[in-house]
Amino acid sequence: MFDPPAPDALSPTGAARLVRRTLGRAARPLLHRALLRGLRPARLPHDPPLERRPCRHGRLKALRLHGARGQRLAAWLALPQGADPAAQVPAVLALHGWGANASTLWPVVDTLLSSGLAVLLLDAGNHGDSDAEAFNSLPRFAQDLATGLDALRAEPAVDARRIALLGHSVGAAATLLHAARHGDVAAVVSLSAFAHPREMMERWLRAHHLPRRGLGTTILEHVQAVIGTRFDDIAPLNLVPALRCPLLLVHGAHDTTVPLADAHRLHAACPGSALLVVDGTHDLRAALAPHAPRILQFLGRHLGTAAA
Structure with a gap:
């Protein structure tokens, strides 16, 4: 029986080497497969399908996008009633969190449409109606977001210069990753973002x-x-200082998945960002409605709509 040294005698790097030696080469593939199973997101169905849901302030069409990894991504584009390709409307790309799908952000669609904004909802790889893959990650969420952005910019009725991102949890982290690295969006609304993925993994x-x-x-x-x-x-904590667009952080006061302290840390790391604390948990669907005017005002101010 192997008797390891006391924990205090090992550095993190030394501990990793020790366990790798202990596990042996044969055990590492087992660890890999176990991690893929343990971290695989649940496949939440769309119930009912988005195409069957009433869209009071616009019209909805389903899209099938080709992702950066060769996979098929499911997406839905909602355009405001009477949108004129000659006029070109601003748009919001909305990305769900881990184990969720585009349906979980459906409650924001009519609110955004009523303010004259187009909306693109996207199922990230391994979620909803998008193709299955070996694994998911924050960088892959950001890749899928970029695919959605390309589709939005190719839509004749959308003004490619006036696109904002809205994401929840890991979807929010993906919006921050994309915006910090590319600087090609007009604003970001982050819902329940975590500060650091290592801390999420440690939890x-x-x-x-x-x-x-x-x-x-x-x-x-x-x-x-x-x-x-x-x-x-x-x-996100290391990325938000590089943001060149306005940022609105929205976080639930009773979030037990990502502590409210994460939002305060992100707010402090990004001078000029705005923080909105709402009476909710990690799932903000029910908590956002009373604050819709504040969120619409933020988007309207930076996308140039009447909501400003």
Whole structure:
């Protein structure tokens, strides 16, 4: 029986090396498969399908987009009533969170349409009606978002210079990743964003009663190797100082998935950003309605609509 040194005797890097040696080459593929299973998002169906839902202030059409990884992405474009291609309206691309789908952001559609904004809802890979893939990650959410942006800019009725992003949880982190790296959107509305993916993974380790040192360190290193980037390089906390567009952070006061402190940290790291704390949890669908005028005012001011 292997008896490891006391935890305090190991650095995180040393612990990772130790566990890798302990697991052995044969066990690493087992760990990889176990992680893929454990981190795989639930496939939430659209019930009812979006095409069957009433769209009071616009018209909805389904799209099938070709993603950056060769996968098919499901998307839905809603245009305001009477949208004239010659006039070109501003738009919002809305991206859901982990284990959700475009339906979870459906409540914002009519509100945005009524303000003259087009809306693109998107199922990220492995979610909703989009194709299944081996794994998901924050960078892949951002890739799928970029595919949706390309589709929006190709729509004749949409003004490609006036597009904002709205995302929830990991979808919000993806909007911040894209906006910080590309600087090609007019504004970002972030709902329930986390500050750092490492902290989210550490919460996942605790929830599954896995030690932070040793095996936990190896898991964190392995996840970063699989997604192809370091957590520090995609952390919203490290990205928001580079934003060149306005940012509205919206967070639930009773969020137990991502603590409210994360929103305050992001707000402090991004001078000029706005923070709206609402009476809600991580799922903000019910909590957003009373604050719709504030969100519409933010979007209207930066997209040039009547809501401003």
